[in-house]
Amino acid sequence: MNFSYTGDHGTGAGPHSYEGIPARLADGEALNSAELFRRHARFVAKFILRMGVSRSDLDDLMQEVFLIAHRNGGYQPGPAKPTTYLASIAFRLVHTERRKRKVRAFVEIDDDRVNHAEGEGDPETSASHKQQLERLQRALDSLDEEKRAMFVLAELQGETVVSIAAGLGIPVDTAYSRLRAARRLFKEAVEGQGDEPRAPGALAEGVTR
């Protein structure tokens, strides 16, 4: 069955290109799902974790992302890069999974989205790094899904706004305004964290499967 995810990652340059995605961003090579996994698994894992998914759910979501990529026939060169193409699938899945499981955007402060940073390198540095990641996650939790995805991809994962727009299937202008809003809210959240320290687990919401 010949099936592509044209509508979302925008390989369908032409009369049916989706919602103002530029016709072509860059040439690239087609990649099957296994090659996508090999090259971009960590990128996707990071994105999923920064979107607020628990570490214990990461493996399952990773498999779902790449299974869908496989079913879509892998990545075909187009406006979206392989990374933003995968991120668009992950974004959709995270949204769906969160809703299905009624998981709120934030989980326990001492959550397993950041615990993996423990025990690596100098203990003092690791503790500091972990603390920073916890604060980062809390600030990200204050953003809605769309802004969060935009912020994570642009600020933490180095994707260009144009590529993110292509991946998420939104106009570039919308992507820019979303990023600006995300930055503002993120900044406010970081500054607000100092004013209202939360007790660990204060906002905990069960992340169960």
Place this chain on the structure above:
Amino acid sequence: MSRDPFESFNDASPEVRALIDAGIADEVDDYDVEGGLAAHFAAIGVVPGAAVVHGLGAAPRGVSTLSASAKGLAVLGGAAASTAVLVALWFGFARPRDAPQESSESRGTAPKGRGGRDAPQESSDAHAVAPSGNGATATNSIAAPEPASRPSEHRGRRSAKPDADDAPTLPLANSASFAATPTAATPMANPEKSALIAATAAPETNAEDRATAKNDTESATASAESAEERRDRAEKAQVKADERLELDMKALMQAKRALAEDPAKALSLARQGEREFPKSMFGEERRALLLLAMIRVGQVDSARRLAAPYLAEHPDSPFARRVRHALDAAATH
């Protein structure tokens, strides 16, 4: 890491910058890529054994590249298949009448009376159908060497058989690294293969050892039968679910593509999708699409009525937001 030169976070305070830098530095190095990749192979049917052909048969585009993976695995599978060849040869020549009996017991369909002459021929088939070096596949070839016992399946596998000679020419799949994936090989480390290995050593020992080895192989074969049946059932169920998910997504994407050019068609497709996939994981998105299509074809009032419960149920959904904006825009015109 490339950054958008026109969009830097200029007003980020040192505190904000520190958090962003911490996020950038966190490369999730402890994520087990190899383990995840092996699980992905299993999910798409590249490992083990029979699942290769079945899974790939169900795959859409990219089949050729993924069959490439299977072919790559066939290279690694050569060792296990060779083991199968040796065992099949030995049983074929030493106990020519045993094989059909085993076949009959295990499958219940294999005609008897097949001589050892055919065993070597079948063992070459074992070579062909052991793309991942799966011991279970090889074991079946030994226990039921009569091709007529499962003719269509055998032919099917042969027609799609991975040809190890082709492996290096595969375009996208790095067959060598596919084959070298440690976890991809892990499923081979099963009891069937252990029995095979034991049986392979048997010809070099005495008759008692041979008998013991054969019994081990029979026992392993019997357990392999049930294990294989269970695996087959699970695979079929998974393939069915995957195919349905694929159809669901395809229908959704068709509707999305139609929205800009032909909203009436999009509306029709979205409605059809809701009927065909009532429990779709994309139901929320499909409903949004349906509402947007209704607005575009001018059924604004109906859309507004239908949207009320949807927007109440998904107040923060990005899809709901688009519906809300579209309704607002329609109200101002």
